[in-house]
Amino acid sequence: MEEFEAFLNDGGIVEAPDDMPDEYRDAVFTFIEMHANSELMGGLTERDWIPKTPGLRHKMSVVAKTQDEIGHGHLLYMVAADMGVKTRTEMLEDLFDGKSRFHNVFHYQAKTWGDQVAIAFLVDAAALASQQAVFKNCSYGPYRRILKRIISEEGFHMRLGEDRMMRIANGSQVQRDLFQDAINRWFWPSLQLFGPDSKPNDKLLRWHIKSERNEVLRDAWVQKFVPLLQSYGFTIPAPDMKFDETTNRWDVGPIDWEPLKATLAQGGPDSARRISEALSNWQQTAWVREALDAPAPEIAAMT
Numbered sequence: 001m002e003e004f005e006a007f008l009n010d011g012g013i014v015e016a017p018d019d020m021p022d023e024y025r026d027a028v029f030t031f032i033e034m035h036a037n038s039e040l041m042g043g044l045t046e047r048d049w050i051p052k053t054p055g056l057r058h059k060m061s062v063v064a065k066t067q068d069e070i071g072h073g074h075l076l077y078m079v080a081a082d083m084g085v086k087t088r089t090e091m092l093e094d095l096f097d098g099k100s101r102f103h104n105v106f107h108y109q110a111k112t113w114g115d116q117v118a119i120a121f122l123v124d125a126a127a128l129a130s131q132q133a134v135f136k137n138c139s140y141g142p143y144r145r146i147l148k149r150i151i152s153e154e155g156f157h158m159r160l161g162e163d164r165m166m167r168i169a170n171g172s173q174v175q176r177d178l179f180q181d182a183i184n185r186w187f188w189p190s191l192q193l194f195g196p197d198s199k200p201n202d203k204l205l206r207w208h209i210k211s212e213r214n215e216v217l218r219d220a221w222v223q224k225f226v227p228l229l230q231s232y233g234f235t236i237p238a239p240d241m242k243f244d245e246t247t248n249r250w251d252v253g254p255i256d257w258e259p260l261k262a263t264l265a266q267g268g269p270d271s272a273r274r275i276s277e278a279l280s281n282w283q284q285t286a287w288v289r290e291a292l293d294a295p296a297p298e299i300a301a302m303t
């Protein structure tokens, strides 16, 4: 392990067929698996909104975003499967059995169009910041290369979120109220996407998977989004929030981590429905996988 860590500290990049300590393999695999699960669950949320999205312009962007997120899931499951810990099918079965994790924000329900705007504006920006921090210095080569592609598409999602936000902010009072209501429900889950403060000896930092501590990324998000939302006349649902004149920084006050813990144990407000919907989507699309796997004569017979 000492030798391996020296290799990583020298900027060494690990490839799938390389020898690596089991601890490193397991930690990196679990991290990528959670990312893959989150892309899939995010894509399914987006898909739910295709029929409900107002207007053709927004609808086209939701269709494109759904394709992007499901595509990110595919790429990441492929990278994770190449690590030889679990197959893609085993990862999906674990997801449907509630045995593996996905990000906290996908344990909540997007109830209104305002929620969809808040997700694209606040959540996609938080996810992009986390992914950029991994891409910056990631020691696992296949993940780093796939992240380059994912990040470029997530950049579009962030711009889409800004566009949606500006449209709703410049809309009618009904639209502004809808968005304020969404901010009230999504501000804290979005902030908690970064996770609690990193432990002093976080293995993912030591092994150059993450390049930045959770609290640093979280604070950068706060410093960007609090003044931005306020500049459009919206309020932040943080009663103890303060502005420190000496440092010029916002402090959102104490963070209640209980909702995050609940989502990690699959006990979030919408976890059960989300997981069962993902499973039924998988079952309903079984015929596509069977058709693709079928030998050529059977495909001919089906058509």
Ligand SMILES: [Fe+2]
Pocket (backbone or CB within 6 Å): 039, 068, 069, 072, 150, 154
């Ligand atoms: Fe994505």
Ligand SMILES: [Fe+2]
Pocket (backbone or CB within 6 Å): 069, 124, 154, 157
């Ligand atoms: Fe995204």
